[in-house]
Every structure is written in structure tokens, then in C-alpha cells.
Amino acid sequence: MSTLDLFADEPPMGTEMIGPQSVVLRGHALPCVPSLLAALERVMVGAPLRHLVTPGGFTMSVAMTNCGTLGWTSDRRGYRYSGVDPLNGRPWPAMPAAFLQFARDAAAAAGFGGFVPDACLINQYLPGNRLSLHQDRDERDLDAPIVSVSLGMAAIFLFGGLARSDKPARVVLQHGDVLVWGGVDRLRHHGVLPLKDQPHPLLGGRRINLTFRKAG
Secondary structure (H helix, E strand, C coil), rough: CCCHHCCCCCCCCCCEEEEECCEEEEEHHHHHHHHHHHHHHHHHHHCCCCCEECCCCEEECCCEEECCCCCEEEECCCEEECCCCCCCCCCCCCCCCCHHHHHHHHHCCCCCCCCCCCCCEEEEEECCCCCCECCCCCCCCCCCCCECCCCCCCCEEEEECCCCCCCCEEEEEECEEEEECCHHCCCCCEEECCCCCCCECCCCCCCCEEEEEEEC
């Protein structure tokens, strides 16, 4: 069943459809924030945040790390998934049970049942950080959705089309919002506008984004 069919009559309260198979679940993560943040702290002990280098030699402003069987990384050799953390040569921290259960439940709430992610990309944005429009196409399984959780400061998410030239919509993502997209929308371009300096009561001057994917 597609998300479009699931919400053919009227979307559930707190659900905002931004595409045929793209949904913002407003505040969906709020009840789980304590468990998600506790699990996140444990992950970052084993795999600290770092600033990756692009194939063109530029250092990314957004700090990131990973957990799960696979982790996304970048250097002068290109963008790719790897089973080991290049900083220490060890496997990435296992995906916490709280992460896995949340991602599966959020995907199901958006109409994508059976989602089992094997990678969670963890991004930390500070004021002024941005993410250029891009497609997520390094994953082998493009049939699986992407589940993106916003924690901390608000961000303006750019959600474009399948062509980079398509004008993107601007979607405000607040603390606890969850964005899920897949199916016909899976390869839409997306990004984040420069983050405004509006500290959050819990996380202060940062935004944490957890992005769950089926990469392998």
C-alpha cells in the first residue's frame, strides 16, 4: 500500500503530506526524545562527530557520524558506505534498539511497512550550517524509504523534484518532527537552508538530524 492510498481520504492529525509519498509526522519523536538522546550519546562515544572532506577537497560544515552495519563517509576518493569507521578501522557502533524500533514505527506510520534500516547517519548542525541540494542515491536499496528525525533547533528543509532545476518547497522542521519519503519521491533533491541562531531549550544552539536508511 502506498502512502497516497493510505491517506486517500484524509491524513491523520499531525501528518502533513508534502509529496505523493512524502510525509512530515509533526511531533512524532517527542515521546521518544529521552531514549533517542541517551542512545545517541552512547553512539558518539564509540564514533565521535567529525567533519568529512568532499571529493573536491572541501571540508563539510556539518559534523557527522554513523551507527549501524554501514556508515556513510566521504573523502577525496568519493562518497560511499563503509562497514568500518575510517578514523579507527573498527565497525561502526551497532544501531541502538531505540533507534531501530523508532525508525520502523515511523516508517510504518507513513505507509512504509517492513522497513529495517541498516544505517543511521547522524548530522549536527550549528548556526549558519547548511546542506546543498542533493539526491540520496548511494544506497543499494532504493525501494526502501528514508526516515529523517529533527531534534533541537528548527530548520528549513528544501524538498525539490527529481531534476535539480525543479524549484524546491520550503518545509519548516521543528524539534520532534519526522520526515519520511520513498516510493516515487525517493530520489527527489533535498537540502537544508543555513540554520538560524535560535537556541532550543533542550539542545541549545545545535540541531541533530538522525537519518535512517537501508543502504546495503
